[in-house]
Amino acid sequence: MxxxxxxxxxxxxxxxxxxxxxxxxxxxxxxxxxxxxxxxxxxxxxxxxxxxxxxxxxxxxxxxxxxxxxxxxxxxxxDSFIKRHLRLIIAVILILIAFSFQIQQGENSSLATIFYLSAILIGGVSLFIEGFKDLLKLNFSMETLMTIAIIGASLIGQWAEGAVVVLLFAISEALERYSMEKARQSIRSLMDIAPKEALIRRNGQELVLPVSDIQIDDIMIVKPGQKLAMDGVIVKGHSAINQAAITGESVPIEKTVSDDVFAGTLNGEGALEVHVTKKVTDTTIAKIIHLVEEAQGEKAPSQSFVDKFAKFYTPTIIAIAGLTMVFPPLFLGEDWNTWLYQGLSLLVVGCPCSLVISTPVSIVSAIGNAAKNGVLIKGGIYLEEIGGLKAIAFDKTGTLTEGKPVVTDFITNNSAEEEHYLTIISALESLSQHPLASAIINEAKERNLDKHAVTITNFYSITGKGIKGDYEGTTYFVGSPKLFHTLAIDSSPLMASYQRYQNEGKTVMLFGDAKEILAIIAVADKVRGSSAAIIENLHQLGIKQTIMLTGDNTQTANAIGQQVGVTTIKGELMPEDKLDYIKSLKQSYENVAMIGDGINDAPALASATVGIAMGGAGEDTALETADVALMGDDLRKLPFLIKLSRKTLKIIKQNITFSLIIKLLAVLLIIPGWLTLWIAILADMGATLLVTLNGLRLMKV
CATH class of the missing domain: 3.30.70.100 (Alpha-Beta Plaits)
Structure with a gap:
């Protein structure tokens, strides 16, 4: 290989x-x-x-x-400015000297001609070398067109205009280069976010090592106020971490032992020890940079169109310029010099620079801006398609909701015993494998209740119904109504609340002994605080359909769907059902996005026009499989993404339209004979700079 x-x-x-x-x-x-x-x-x-x-x-x-x-x-x-642009400066001086001789001695000054010719040769030497090389290969590049135009201008005695064209072309090239580098710098600046070395503890020694020498399983010591150099897991200490570089979140996030941290993020006031989990080439920031740079190389549909158009456009311009040079003198008896000059001017203004640069500079700027704001877009095609979305489907768990069940309600038949009962329930649940056990344990922890103060004996799990265990001579049960039905306990004043919580889409558990139901505890996946506002914002942006897809039962799905305000709610769906629904949506609305966690929703994400993964930071699967990743696990980035896409499409259309109008106006100037070489180069240079600067505006959205 x-x-x-x-x-x-x-x-x-x-x-x-x-x-x-x-x-x-x-x-x-x-x-x-x-x-x-x-x-x-x-x-x-x-x-x-x-x-x-x-x-x-x-x-x-x-x-x-x-x-x-x-x-x-x-x-x-x-290098100094003068050293880098020496030939250009000499050309400017020579043109000024030639111009002064022309004023003193008239249009036909031989000294003026010599200085103009010197300016052309010194300022345009590299241009001519490339122009002749391309001409020999019949490759009608920008250099070829310029070379023909300048030599032609010189042959018909337009020395001044030939020299000015060389000068303006050199200035145009320098400014265009500067503008494009400015656009690329938006991503390159990400490379400087993470430190190039870190303090590492290895084999009992503390060493300052370059990141390339840091290995997995090393312990990285991060002092207050320092940036993290590597991805890892905190093993000692706690602090607030500013993750804006990765996720776009402006508010620092509290991190403690067992929490993931990322290279390039800023440590707050606490000292941390971090177990390194990835090499420098595999860190989240390194993957973001790599994926964004790859995305910038992917051609958007509009760019593909422009590239195809340019293939026909340049030969057409050359053909029109040739006809302009020969048709009026041959068939209308016009002056050869006049129309040769007009044709040469058309060659200059016909350069497709502004046209072919109009899309790439916009795509590069927009993708770079999105990355800085915590949104990873995998290519120009997805950036464009987001602007045309008509329907957006959301997975429920972890997308519209936080994905972590919490205790929402806890009522007892004796308020004085509330904390005692919750302590017993958390002690029982700590022995259980039930997926909702963690919610109850966390609730007890938040109330400063110690589950270890209760010793459960004879613990037993009753399949499909609940759990039981003994404490101080009494057997306690936690489970569904089926469990208490078998105990012949069917009625309780608390059962009315049970039914109400069920209707609200919550998972409800009963707690009691062999005689009565003592308490009811309701658990639910908490809706994100921002979900309802985001759905409303999307509707305001013109998204016709917002759909919630979930595997939960219809009752729970309806309760959460109505709370967030989606237009359609679909519950009790298997992954293949979600896939089929996305396919049917595409038939109705064409452009459809699916938003999920990037793992269990993979088939639906792949089938959608644009697959958007939540929580890309640290999630390799999300980064690799989705077309777009919301790095901060934050749906509030979605309206920003749609606005950025629409702005990008608008600017690309503006750039293409403006470029073509400038070319058309230049062609029309030929009819009265007003087109000159300096107008042509100014029009071409001006159009190129304006479309570039217009594209750079996307860095500020």
Whole structure:
């Protein structure tokens, strides 16, 4: 199997340049395959190639490469502005000198011509080299079109305009490169969140080690105010952890022994000892960065359309420019120089830069913004489809509810005995395997009741009915009405409350002895405090159907569904039933999202137009299987996600429309003969910069 190496590319600003660079790399001897990700600014090379060979392949656009494992630095950032842009500055000076001679000596000044020519050669040398190379290959790239236009302008005596075109093109390239790097920086900044070293206890010694040397099972010592360098589990201490970098939550979360913590999060006031559970390459933040960069390389439907359109657009522009040059002089007796000039101007303005950059810069900005806000989007296609959702289906447990059952009601036939009864119940349940036992034990703990103060003997589980055990000579029972029916205890003043709680969708248990029912305890999966407001918000955003899907009985499903305000409630569903329901929803509404925990809802998540997993932080399955992961286990990110998607679609449409209108206006300027080379390059440069800046607005949504 051939060796694979991934490099970051600095200065990659246009998709045409990216395609050319990838083709050049493929022709390096020893390279067997390449995969270039324009959005993330990365290239993976299969086979053998030196860094010098790769940079030589990108020399046409001054591309710089560095290994993915190195910290992100711009190697020429230490160079002064003058050194980095020396040729451009010299060209500006030469144009100013030429312009002064032109004013003093008139339009036909030979000195002005010499200085304009010098500016063209010095400022455009790299442009011409690439332009001629592409022309020989019949590859009508941006450099080819510019080279033809500048040489043509010089041949018909338009020295000043040829020099200005070189100057404006160089400025345009620099600004475009800066803007694209700014968009990519939104993700690269995530790499700097986690520290590069940590204090580790290993074999009784405390060492400061680089994260690459830290191993699973090491103990990481985290002092107050420090960032965590690795994922792990707290084994000592407690503190409030700011997880905003991972989950987007602005409020610090209380963490204690046995709680998971993540690299890149900020420790509060407490000192912690953390058992390292993942290598640095497998941490949650590392996976987020990797998945987001991969997502930026995935083409959205609108980008695929633009790429296909550009294939036909460029040859069409060249054909129209050719007709503009020859048709009026040949058939209408017009001046050759005038129409050659108009045709050359059309070649310049016809460059598809603004068109092909319009979508990638928007997708990169939006996906980067979402990641910073705790939403992981796996590709441009999902980003676009979210904006067109018409129906959203929710799993109940852990999505609309907190997924942790809690005691909601506890009533007794003797209020003075309430704490005594709850202590006995928690002692009995601590010996049980019942899934709701933890809710009762936690309730007792919150009331500071010690279940160990009660010693249960002769404990016995009665299958399908409940449990029993002896305490101080009395046998106590916890279970369903069936259990007490067998004890011939059918009536109690408490049974009216039992029925009411059942109707509310709660799981209700009876507590008593062989003579009477002493208490009723109701347990329910608590609805998230934000669920009802989020469902209402989604309806306001135009989502036609919100559906709750659950395996719970219909009574419980209806109680919770009505509480959160979904339009449709479906209970008693098996995983395959959820899958079938999602398929039927797609037939009715086309664009349908499914939101679940990413594990037991996997078939439904996969079938939906967009599968959204709750709680991606630390959940490998959710990160890998879903199209979108809400990292903070927070449904409040959903309206943000829909707004971001719709804004992205709007900006992409604006960019494409604006680019095409600029090109069309330039073509119309040919009719009265008003199109000039400097107007053409300004229009092309202006359009490219405006669509780039418009796309960057998505970083602020």
């Amino acid at each position: 051939s060796e694979k190496t991934t490099y970051r590319i600095q200065g990659l600003s246009c998709t045409n340049c990216a395609a050319k660079f990838e083709k050049n790399v493929q022709h390096i001897p020893g390279v067997t395959g390449t995969n270039l990700n324009f959005g993330a600014g990365k290239i993976t090379v299969e086979g053998r190639a030196t860094l010098e060979e790769l940079e030589a392949a990108g020399a046409f656009d001054n591309l710089q490469l560095q290994s993915i494992d190195e910290p992100v630095v711009t190697r020429n950032s230490s």
